Amino acid sequence: MSEAPLTVDVHLTPADLRDALKDDVATGLRHRPRSIPPLWFYDERGSRLFEEITRLPEYYPTRAERRLLAEAAGRIAAIARADTLVELGAGACDKTRLLLQAMHAQAPLRRYVPLDVSEEFLRAAAAGLVAEFGALEVHAVIGDFQRHLDRIPFGGRRLIAFLGGTIGNLVPAQRARFLFDLNCTMAGTDHLLLGADLLKDPERILRAYDDAAGITAAFNRNVLHVINRELGASFDVERFEHIARWDDQQHWIEMRLRSTVDQTVIIEDLGMEIRFAEGEEILTEISAKFTFEQLQSELEAAGFVVDETWGAAEGEFLLTLAHPYC
Ligand SMILES: C[S@@+](CC[C@H](N)C(=O)[O-])C[C@H]1O[C@@H](n2cnc3c(N)ncnc32)[C@H](O)[C@@H]1O
Numbered sequence: 001m002s003e004a005p006l007t008v009d010v011h012l013t014p015a016d017l018r019d020a021l022k023d024d025v026a027t028g029l030r031h032r033p034r035s036i037p038p039l040w041f042y043d044e045r046g047s048r049l050f051e052e053i054t055r056l057p058e059y060y061p062t063r064a065e066r067r068l069l070a071e072a073a074g075r076i077a078a079i080a081r082a083d084t085l086v087e088l089g090a091g092a093c094d095k096t097r098l099l100l101q102a103m104h105a106q107a108p109l110r111r112y113v114p115l116d117v118s119e120e121f122l123r124a125a126a127a128g129l130v131a132e133f134g135a136l137e138v139h140a141v142i143g144d145f146q147r148h149l150d151r152i153p154f155g156g157r158r159l160i161a162f163l164g165g166t167i168g169n170l171v172p173a174q175r176a177r178f179l180f181d182l183n184c185t186m187a188g189t190d191h192l193l194l195g196a197d198l199l200k201d202p203e204r205i206l207r208a209y210d211d212a213a214g215i216t217a218a219f220n221r222n223v224l225h226v227i228n229r230e231l232g233a234s235f236d237v238e239r240f241e242h243i244a245r246w247d248d249q250q251h252w253i254e255m256r257l258r259s260t261v262d263q264t265v266i267i268e269d270l271g272m273e274i275r276f277a278e279g280e281e282i283l284t285e286i287s288a289k290f291t292f293e294q295l296q297s298e299l300e301a302a303g304f305v306v307d308e309t310w311g312a313a314e315g316e317f318l319l320t321l322a323h324p325y326c
Pocket of ligand 1: 038039042047050054062088089090091092093095115116117118143144145146163164165166
């Protein structure tokens with residue numbers, strides 16, 4: 001049997017990405033607290049480092065989510081009855097295989113649409129799936145899930161997966177906006193499968209973001225390599241240490257980079273000179289942890305009806321299948 005083609009739509013060219021990075025760095029590093037949005041971790045190297053993180057003994061979310069998917073994929077496929085799987089922030093498209101296999105066993109599976117900002121990494125992952133799932137049409141989209149939801153191919157019955165706890169990287173107002181915008185792009189027959197990390201012992205969460213092997217530290221610092229390369233900056237990466245801190249009010253982990261000395265960094269392409277005092281920090285990621293009730297109410301507020309959930313009893317990670325209320 002001949003392989004179905006791989007299509008790649010690019011809504012973020014390298015030039016678009018550079019412009020967006022310029023805006024985010026210029027704004028984020030001028031304001032206090034200084035911050036850089038987490039999508040800039042994920043160049044090719046950052047995507048590989050994230051894959052390494054998912055295999056660390058301390059990083060429980062990926063294993064917990066995979067266990068739930070293995071248990072629930074058949075039921076998810078039976079409820080959604082979708083012929084298209086869309087995956088937002090698809091990364092290595094790894095856990096996806098469990099869904100694709102279950103969907104294939106239920107009904108004719110037509111198309112897989114992974115969307116991610118990390119072009120080279122997504123192209124390689126998508127090509128791997130084409131080789132593995134012969135007749136499946138793979139239509140990859142290089143884009144930003146906060147800006148390009150309207151560019152996702154429409155038609156058929158779609159299951160839209162947003163896995164890995166990535167929803168937790170958005171602050172509450174961004175989350176509400178994202179879920180509402182996503183709902184607006186969905187047909188009444190589409191379903192959303194959301195994977196979110198649950199609130200639990202903060203010590204356990206902290207270990208997952210500050211592993212003994214230092215892989216998360218390398219991932220965190222990677223954003224400085226990206227800014228050096230793309231914007232001609234002079235960050236001395238070794239002079240910023242990785243910090244993971246639990247915020248007990250907001251129920252989220254913060255990853256930060258802390259300057260270990262007084263130092264000045266030049267960002268040539270922005271004409272910026274930034275002085276960092278010793279101990280000064282840059283916020284690079286939040287990762288919110290949810291209660292069951294909070295997720296239900298955020299989904300309902302965005303116009304979704306929850307079909308079924310998996311994982312609440314174990315209290316590790318939650319999978320929620322929902323569809324738009326209409
Ligand atoms: C936490 S990883 C999760 C990867 C994969 N879904 C998993 O469950 O292992 C987040 C993924 O989302 C992508 N990503 C982050 N921000 C994004 C954005 N704004 N738009 C599109 N993709 C984004 C990253 O490149 C990365 O592949």
